[in-house]
Amino acid sequence: xxxxxxxxxxxxxxxxxxxxxxxxxxxxxxxxxxxxxxxxxxxxxxxxxxxxxxxxxxxxxxxxxxxxxxxxxxxxxxxxxxxxxxxxxxxxxxxxxxxxxxxxxxxxxxxxxxxxxxxxxxxxxxxx
Amino acid sequence: xxxxxxxxxxxxxxxxxxxxxxxxxxxxxxxxxxxxxxxxxxxxxxxxxxxxxxxxxxxxxxxxxxxxxxxxxxxxxxxxxxxxxxxxxxxxxxxxxxxxxxxxxxxxxxxxxxxxxxxxxxxxxxxxxxxxxxxxxxxxxxxxxxxxxxxxxxxxxxxxxxxxxxxxxxxxxxxxxxxxxxxxxxxxxxxxxxxxxxxxxxxxxxxxxxxxxxxxxxxxxxxxxxxxxxxxxxxxxxxxxxxxxxxxxxxxxxxxxxxxxxxxxxxxxxxxxxxxxxxxxxxxxxxxxxxxxxxxxxxxxxxxxxxxxxxxxxxxxxxxxxxxxxxxxxxxxxxxxxxxxxxxxxxxxxxxxxxxxxxxxxxxxxxxxxxxxxxxxxxxxxxxxxxxxxxxxxxxxxxxxxxxxxxxxxxxxxxxxxxxxxxxxxxxxxxxxxxxxxxxxxxxxxxxxxxxxxxxxxxxxxxxxxxxxxxxxxxxxxxxxxxxxxxxxxxxxxxxxxxxxxxxxxxxxxxxxxxxxxxxxxxxxxxxxxxxxxxxxxxxxxxxxxxxxxxxxxxxxxxxxxxxxxxxxxxxxxxxxxx
Numbered sequence: 031x032x033x034x035x036x037x038x039x040x041x042x043x044x045x046x047x048x049x050x051x052x053x054x055x056x057x058x059x060x061x062x063x064x065x066x067x068x069x070x071x072x073x074x075x076x077x078x079x080x081x082x083x084x085x086x087x088x089x090x091x092x093x094x095x096x097x098x099x100x101x102x103x104x105x106x107x108x109x110x111x112x113x114x115x116x117x118x119x120x121x122x123x124x125x126x127x128x129x130x131x132x133x134x135x136x137x138x139x140x141x142x143x144x145x146x147x148x149x150x151x152x153x154x155x156x157x158x
Numbered sequence: 159x160x161x162x163x164x165x166x167x168x169x170x171x172x173x174x175x176x177x178x179x180x181x182x183x184x185x186x187x188x189x190x191x192x193x194x195x196x197x198x199x200x201x202x203x204x205x206x207x208x209x210x211x212x213x214x215x216x217x218x219x220x221x222x223x224x225x226x227x228x229x230x231x232x233x234x235x236x237x238x239x240x241x242x243x244x245x246x247x248x249x250x251x252x253x254x255x256x257x258x259x260x261x262x263x264x265x266x267x268x269x270x271x272x273x274x275x276x277x278x279x280x281x282x283x284x285x286x287x288x289x290x291x292x293x294x295x296x297x298x299x300x301x302x303x304x305x306x307x308x309x310x311x312x313x314x315x316x317x318x319x320x321x322x323x324x325x326x327x328x329x330x331x332x333x334x335x336x337x338x339x340x341x342x343x344x345x346x347x348x349x350x351x352x353x354x355x356x357x358x359x360x361x362x363x364x365x366x367x368x369x370x371x372x373x374x375x376x377x378x379x380x381x382x383x384x385x386x387x388x389x390x391x392x393x394x395x396x397x398x399x400x401x402x403x404x405x406x407x408x409x410x411x412x413x414x415x416x417x418x419x420x421x422x423x424x425x426x427x428x429x430x431x432x433x434x435x436x437x438x439x440x441x442x443x444x445x446x447x448x449x450x451x452x453x454x455x456x457x458x459x460x461x462x463x464x465x466x467x468x469x470x471x472x473x474x475x476x477x478x479x480x481x482x483x484x485x486x487x488x489x490x491x492x493x494x495x496x497x498x499x500x501x502x503x504x505x506x507x508x509x510x511x512x513x514x515x516x517x518x519x520x521x522x523x524x525x526x527x528x529x530x531x532x533x534x535x536x537x538x539x540x541x542x543x544x545x546x547x548x549x550x551x552x553x554x555x556x557x558x559x560x561x562x563x564x565x566x567x568x569x570x571x572x573x574x575x576x577x578x579x580x581x582x583x584x585x586x587x588x589x590x591x592x593x594x595x596x597x598x599x600x601x602x603x604x605x606x607x608x609x610x611x612x613x614x615x616x617x618x619x620x621x622x623x624x625x626x627x628x629x630x631x632x633x634x635x636x637x638x639x640x641x642x643x644x645x646x647x648x649x650x651x652x653x654x655x656x657x658x659x660x661x662x663x664x665x666x667x668x669x670x671x672x673x674x675x676x677x678x679x680x681x682x683x684x685x686x687x688x689x690x691x692x693x694x695x696x697x698x699x700x701x702x703x704x705x706x707x708x709x710x711x712x713x714x715x716x717x718x719x720x721x722x723x724x725x726x727x728x729x730x731x732x733x734x735x736x737x
């Protein structure tokens with residue numbers, strides 16, 4: 031069975047880019063443009079990994095992470111934050127909100143899959 | 159009283175009158191004579207009970223009168239008293255008594271004593287009447303002897319009188335001389351005073367009987383009236399406005415009455431031409447021609463008052479200006495604070511907005527160049543490589559500009575943590591390893607001890623990455639040596655390369671923004687021109703440290719970072735940081 035990745039991202043170009051990379055790695059992709067939709071889809075589809083942008087049109091990524099962690103969704107779904115909002119202290123806040131890892135934009139297309147795998151491993155405690 | 163009759167003889171009217179009044183008040187009947195001869199004339203027609211006689215008199219003196227009386231059978235029983243202020247010698251006394259006088263009284267005598275003596279003398283008369291020859295009188299004093307004695311006494315008295323007169327004369331002469339001197343001094347003093355007064359820049363006046371009696375030149379100049387118009391014709395009230403009169407009247411009245419008046423007071427003057435002037439009056443009371451008068455000075459303070467009010471106005475205006483300016487500044491400050499807030503928000507949103515599109519530019523070109531989307535030909539590869547490189551350069555510029563504006567706005571506060579320096583250095587070297595290996599360069603790390611440090615790890619890492627990547631970029635070959643040592647309270651990190659090096663002139667430009675040194679490597683290296691400028695800012699303003707460089711053209715450069723060392727290094731045998 032194909033692994034599923036939920037991508038929550040409002041910028042269409044970035045959505046295409048990250049979808050392409052994950053699809054190449056064999057993931058089935060679910061897309062959400064709004065944060066609340068992302069939360070609903072995470073509860074409904076139990077994805078294997080969630081890629082989460084921080085600046086979203088409705089609620090921000092931190093809030094999305096908190097809601098997912100508070101929902102019925104699998105508490106072990108790795109959430110990887112992906113943002114260019116690289117201000118000091120952001121990283122800590124994201125981890126506190128429930129994210130498991132953090133990738134800074136712009137991403138390095140060659141390295142980003144490795145970075146995602148690294149986060150998943152740290153959560154699952156094994157290779158996926 | 160018995161109404162007894164007394165003859166008094168004296169050549170001085172006042173003496174006669176005083177004595178006569180005294181005796182008459184006691185009830186005596188008094189007869190008076192100016193000298194001995196007149197007394198004898200009186201006695202021709204009038205018997206008396208007592209004779210009181212002065213000695214020194216014209217025509218016939220007291221001694222002669224007494225002698226005449228004693229010789230005359232009709233008169234010799236009348237008690238005779240000498241009453242004198244001048245014949246006070248013992249010899250006079252003796253002569254008087256030897257002539258048959260009952261008493262010899264020295265003037266002046268208290269009234270009561272004199273009256274007692276007179277009563278006593280009158281009592282003697284009663285006891286010796288009817289008359290007997292006075293004790294030894296005539297036989298005792300012979301004519302010749304009397305003449306000699308009398309001559310001697312009168313002579314002595316005359317000498318005394320002459321001497322007294324001469325003394326009085328000398329005294330008078332002296333007084334006259336002194337008066338003369340006094341008059342000279344007085345007139346000189348008066349002249350001085352006049353000159354001073356007329357040359358004075360202050361008005362001087364003298365007022366008597368309510369009229370001006372003297373005015374000096376200044377007062378004439380200030381008021382516009384002539385001396386003739388003022389003196390003896392005008393009152394001081396004519397020189398001031400209606401409003402100032404009550405005060406002036408009150409003050410003048412108090413001064414003349416000797417009451418407490420003001421040392422000085424201000425009033426408004428009115429000149430002949432109707433101009434208003436401000437006066438300050440200082441007054442005093444003096445004697446003028448034997449009567450009290452008012453004198454004093456009038457100071458024209460118009461100019462001063464005007465200057466004061468101008469100053470006051472200016473001060474008020476200034477205060478107003480200051481207030482206005484303060485308000486403007488406060489407003490400007492508020493505006494600036496708002497702008498500052500906007501700027502911070504701008505920086506934050508720029509950080510996101512500019513980097514987001516870079517994500518797809520770099521991401522997609524990376525994907526294509528990696529061949530993940532299929533094969534591309536060489537021309538496409540070359541062109542896409544240029545797009546990707548430009549994109550990375552643009553990203554670096556954006557990152558540096560944003561960092562710089564944050565540091566310059568003071569928005570970057572150090573977030574210090576406690577960490578091991580060797581681990582950080584290893585991490586930095588790891589990051590740069592890929593680029594170094596391309597040039598077959600080795601990065602050596604030399605540490606003698608494991609040093610813990612308390613500073614902002616992320617910012618220090620940024621600085622180290624910058625210097626180290628420069629070292630790799632601007633070298634064709636040669637190893638790079640990173641050394642960390644502790645020197646006193648400072649942690650010193652040296653990064654030595656064997657690259658192109660720099661001239662002194664180039665070094666002086668090194669830390670300026672947007673300066674890129676010309677060299678064959680510059681174009682290839684693709685820096686932003688902000689890296690070292692930002693590094694220096696971060697070292698100085700955020701990390702409390704410094705950065706310096708030693709370089710030799712063609713040999714290499716050594717960058718030195720210095721940081722305050724807050725924690726003591728822990729000695730250990732392990733060289734964990736070494737590669």
